[in-house]
Amino acid sequence: MALYVMKFGGSSVGDTERMKRVAKRIVEKKEAGHRCVVVVSAMGDTTDDLIDQSKLLNSNPPAREMDMLLTTGEQISVALLSMAIHQQGHDAISFTGWQAGFRTEAVHSKARITDIQPERIDAALNDGKIVVVAGFQGMSEDGEITTFGRGGSDTTAVALAAAINADVCEIYTDVDGIYSTDPRIVKCARKLDEISYDEMLELANLGAAVLHPRAVEYAKHHKVRLVVRSSFNHNEGTVVKEETVMEQGVVVSGIAFDKNVARISILGVPDLPGVLAKVFTALADAGVNVDIIVQSGVQNGKADFSFTVTLTDTELAVQVINNIRGEVPYDNVTSETNLVKVSIVGAGMVSNPGVAAKMFEVISQQGVSIKMVSTSEIKTSCVVDSEKLHDIIRELHTAYGLDTAAQVVVGGPQDRR
Amino acid sequence: MALYVMKFGGSSVGDTERMKRVAKRIVEKKEAGHRCVVVVSAMGDTTDDLIDQSKLLNSNPPAREMDMLLTTGEQISVALLSMAIHQQGHDAISFTGWQAGFRTEAVHSKARITDIQPERIDAALNDGKIVVVAGFQGMSEDGEITTFGRGGSDTTAVALAAAINADVCEIYTDVDGIYSTDPRIVKCARKLDEISYDEMLELANLGAAVLHPRAVEYAKHHKVRLVVRSSFNHNEGTVVKEETVMEQGVVVSGIAFDKNVARISILGVPDLPGVLAKVFTALADAGVNVDIIVQSGVQNGKADFSFTVTLTDTELAVQVINNIRGEVPYDNVTSETNLVKVSIVGAGMVSNPGVAAKMFEVISQQGVSIKMVSTSEIKTSCVVDSEKLHDIIRELHTAYGLDTAAQVVVGGPQDRR
Incomplete structure (x- = not known):
């Protein structure tokens, strides 16, 4: 008898028929003798x-009221899913985030969990009940309803699994697991049997939407065994864990891409101490997340540098740069879109020289120039024009020996929350 | 500067356009210098x-999960209404039932309020905020989300008005106030300027849907000054209070009717002590609410008696009677529907003999026989066939001098919650 946390995303419970199927899935687990805590979006x-x-009522609604509004979505799900489980003859009890004991910072729309007090969950499990918890939400010390932002239900599931010492945290989604790349682009993408937290973290951060990065971080930190699997079939899924066995000759585990990227360039910035700090402090203060930063060599005491932001932050970033012109004199600021960040990820990269070089070669063979590069121990990212994205991904997939014979059939839209 | 509780029902906030209008209404009050607590359905x-x-997921969903589900409706309303108020330049803060301090019995779907702890409301008012509270809901001692049943938002408003010592509790609805009878039936129904709690209580209990009986009871008990008025215009409305000035010659204030009624008759019941108690205890245990009870005279040691229940309880009531046949031998049980309970209500009835007699006469002039009668100090009810209902109401309205020259124009469907 094991203790399972099972997380189902929004598309898995998209309508009442799917809700019934999810209930059946949970009941099967329960009837196999296990204890079940379910997290649902x-x-x-x-x-x-x-x-x-x-948006019809307020062009810029207060974050507190948005949290109040959006948390009803999960509350509806947990109530209905509990009813569906009851209908199948099992006792279930639903909890909102605050009832489940999720305490968070006093921040709206992207609060972090500060503590989980799972007494009510424990009591319900001891009563033999299936526990159904609303994902994505908690309560601050002063009794305000808060949310964790997009992907928050993954975080709920993983944090809960850590708090109640669950044996496994299963993330049910509409794909069979984690793939070597997006199977909608590369038909012979391979499903990975296992992947390390670090690799998964890179993939998640790089736009592989199956798991939210914060959830993976949490899982890594608390050593929660994660399984990503399909809610539509009983295939094995992908295990995410600390150490994984490396397949012979496979250095790169996965190829990810992120279209949600724009490049901002600031030209002719005086090469003085503290200038860069001023720029990026101003951006941080405005809530703009900066990813890759590249600075060119200095000429005549002036430098150019570029950085990437998410697409939606493009205008804001340019505005921030304009606003600090008094403090940081520069010649010009430009922004560029229609870009994509392509990344290769693999724990074996660190001990295998030449992995990145192969990537640059594949991209240049497509006649595409690389605008920015960023590397870490287990990944290399290149920002390029988005036009030839699919060709690049396919060629990289082949070049790193990831192709399988089998063709993958992919289901509906991916769960993003 | 007065402290107002303003309650808006579901049809007043039926879509975002109406929501904006309600926000405007609240902002007007605030800008007139008043403090405002808003309750919304x-x-x-x-x-x-x-x-x-x-119902698609469970034919008989657990009451606890229904409360979990339904309370999201009000939570959505308060969040959106707060946003709409913000958009109009005023600071608003929304609270769920538990955040607003509503403590209730540990009962689902029809919990009673045990206590209100309005500290957060008081603090927000002191900060100059408009407070928006979710109607119909509270929390039990053990942290379970509970609801007050249909009409519960009226109760929220009145109870809150009592708890925070509001000067007035305004119930905004889609009619101009309380009418002498349903203006959809009697075109020349009159809007009452004022009405006593007791009269309102009778009218509310008798099916006049504008105010929920429990809310009126609460208002009477705590002497909350109620005003029922339209959310679509600025007309005066009807004041509900302790003592009202009786108009010269007007003994009956209003005429109500209730089609949600069925008659159960038990024939040939042995006239032994305790038999009636057994019957009605069994019905109460099954949750059947019995209204009028009439027993005929005893013949040969056996009696017939009849009682009314709500339509939806008809089958259940008959089943309960069948089940206790072992304890209470009787000859036969029958049920009758297509009935209506017509009632006249007026504080002046007690000191004016002959008021009931006139009612019986008007009904008999329509060729309709009276099946049951029930009286209190301020009302007389008759159960009759529903066929001639409209004629009876119109004739009673004229007979008691309630007709006005003006014709009433009635808006959309009435708020029931």
């Missing part, structure tokens, strides 16, 4: 619908 | 839609 488009409604 | 059909969804 808002149904299908509920969150987006609520956001649309809010 | 779920938008339009939200509650019914949620109930429909639950």
